[in-house]
Amino acid sequence: xxxxxxxxxxxxxxxxxxxxxxxxxxxxxxxxxxxxxxxxxxxxxxxxxxxxxxxxxxxxxxxxxxxxxxxxxxxxxxxxxxxxxxxxxxxxxxxxxxxxxxxxxxxxxxxxxxxxxxxxxxxxxxxxxxxxxxxxxxxxxxxxxxxxxxxxxxxxxxxxxxxxxxxxxxxxxxxxxxxxxxxxxxxxxxxxxxxxxxxxxxxxxxxxxxxxxxxxxxxxxxxxxxxxxxxxxxxxxxxxxxxxxxxxxxxxxxxxxxxxxxxxxxxxxxxxxxxxxxxxxxxxxxxxxxxxxxxxxxxxxxxxxxxxxxxxxxxxxxxxxxxxxxxxxxxxxxxxxxxxxxxxxxxxxxxxxxxxxxxxxxxxxxxxxxxxxxxxxxxxxxxxxxxxxxxxxxxxxxxxxxxxxxxxxxxxxxxxxxxxxxxxxxx
Ligand SMILES: [Mg+2]
Numbered sequence: 398x399x400x401x402x403x404x405x406x407x408x409x410x411x412x413x414x415x416x417x418x419x420x421x422x423x424x425x426x427x428x429x430x431x432x433x434x435x436x437x438x439x440x441x442x443x444x445x446x447x448x449x450x451x452x453x454x455x456x457x458x459x460x461x462x463x464x465x466x467x468x469x470x471x472x473x474x475x476x477x478x479x480x481x482x483x484x485x486x487x488x489x490x491x492x493x494x495x496x497x498x499x500x501x502x503x504x505x506x507x508x509x510x511x512x513x514x515x516x517x518x519x520x521x522x523x524x525x526x527x528x529x530x531x532x533x534x535x536x537x538x539x540x541x542x543x544x545x546x547x548x549x550x551x552x553x554x555x556x557x558x559x560x561x562x563x564x565x566x567x568x569x570x571x572x573x574x575x576x577x578x579x580x581x582x583x584x585x586x587x588x589x590x591x592x593x594x595x596x597x598x599x600x601x602x603x604x605x606x607x608x609x610x611x612x613x614x615x616x617x618x619x620x621x622x623x624x625x626x627x628x629x630x631x632x633x634x635x636x637x638x639x640x641x642x643x644x645x646x647x648x649x650x651x652x653x654x655x656x657x658x659x660x661x662x663x664x665x666x667x668x669x670x671x672x673x674x675x676x677x678x679x680x681x682x683x684x685x686x687x688x689x690x691x692x693x694x695x696x697x698x699x700x701x702x703x704x705x706x707x708x709x710x711x712x713x714x715x716x717x718x719x720x721x722x723x724x725x726x727x728x729x730x731x732x733x734x735x736x737x738x739x740x741x742x743x744x745x746x747x748x749x750x751x752x753x754x755x756x757x758x759x760x761x762x763x764x765x766x767x768x769x770x771x772x773x774x775x776x777x778x779x780x781x782x783x784x785x786x787x788x789x790x791x792x793x794x795x796x797x798x799x800x801x802x803x804x805x806x807x808x809x810x811x812x813x814x815x816x817x818x819x820x821x822x823x824x
Pocket of ligand 1: 614629665
């Protein structure tokens with residue numbers, strides 16, 4: 398959180414809320430990096446910051462000592478995402494607009510100034526970026542009206558997790574259909590024959606017209622991915638997601654060539670815009686699944702949206718994590734209104750859990766994210782949730798730690814009898 402000494406338009410304390418996403422161990426590393434980065438913002442004038450978000454971003458990524466720890470990847474970049482997401486939330490609250498609208502209302506010149514285009518000039522110059530944005534200027538007001546009427550289409554992975562029984566999967570697919578969700582995604586990659594069976598059942602349940610997607614979560618090497626996806630091709634998946642290492646640009650290209658017409662989706666582990674540049678220039682990705690807690694906030698997201706528009710790659714953001722849905726809806730809405738100018742062939746992931754922890758959670762209806770009118774980035778968590786889950790001293794965490802301490806004391810004594818165990822480490 399970035400606290401200020403001011404108030405918002407409603408007289409409430411003006412504060413920016415930022416989120417990145419971790420899944421357990423390592424929280425402390427990211428939290429400490431976040432603390433160290435955020436310190437440099439103390440004393441910053443909020444109005445000046447909101448008017449120069451590009452410059453604010455650059456002040457972090459040109460710090461050579463912190464660059465050494467990345468650059469622009471790993472723990473420091475996740476931390477920068479948290480800090481800049483808070484800065485964007487604060488900027489949106491300061492100007493009284495949701496951030497998608499704050500950005501969509503900018504002139505092409507202002508929006509390009511926000512985008513972090515460093516290292517992209519070989520495929521996208523500032524002038525080319527301006528040209529792309531100017532091309533979609535006409536019709537912006539009409540697209541905002543369309544968005545307010547229909548929202549932005551989404552899909553969910555809720556039915557397709559590994560380990561669900563057939564009965565549960567079929568029930569969840571039917572429930573999603575009732576909610577207007579037309580696409581179904583299954584996790585695959587553990588057991589080929591089991592995947593064949595589940596994909597067959599899913600395809601029979603959804604019929605020939607709805608889309609099926611499959612997600613391997615990086616489990617295969619390139620040849621295995623090709624063989625596995627070819628075996629599942631009879632069920633006509635729209636895409637295979639993360640078929641191999643998220644850094645393997647050329648491997649993705651080989652898979653894409655070998656499994657067509659199945660398309661390749663990737664990007665939730667793409668750590669910065671330069672990776673996206675390579676994926677797109679190499680023709681290695683059909684769908685761009687950028688992540689709002691991994692890229693360092695909207696400065697990089699706008700750059701990736703511009704790259705995607707330049708290469709004609711549809712952006713379908715990743716949202717499988719707490720708070721990600723709340724943020725990526727802004728990226729998709731901005732893309733439609735002011736960057737790509739279309740919703741055609743695009744949809745944003747939606748995961749229907751843990752929204753109750755947010756003050757202004759996403760609203761999904763008719764298979765679409767509904768427009769948010771609240772100022773900021775929808776990242777503020779409820780005070781009660783923060784109290785309970787705060788790292789490292791929230792009530793829930795202390796309870797878990799106590800339980801682990803009790804269980805750990807029993808298991809240590811039986812293990813250590815058989816062979817020596819490393820007792821401690823020293824720097
Ligand atoms: Mg995924």
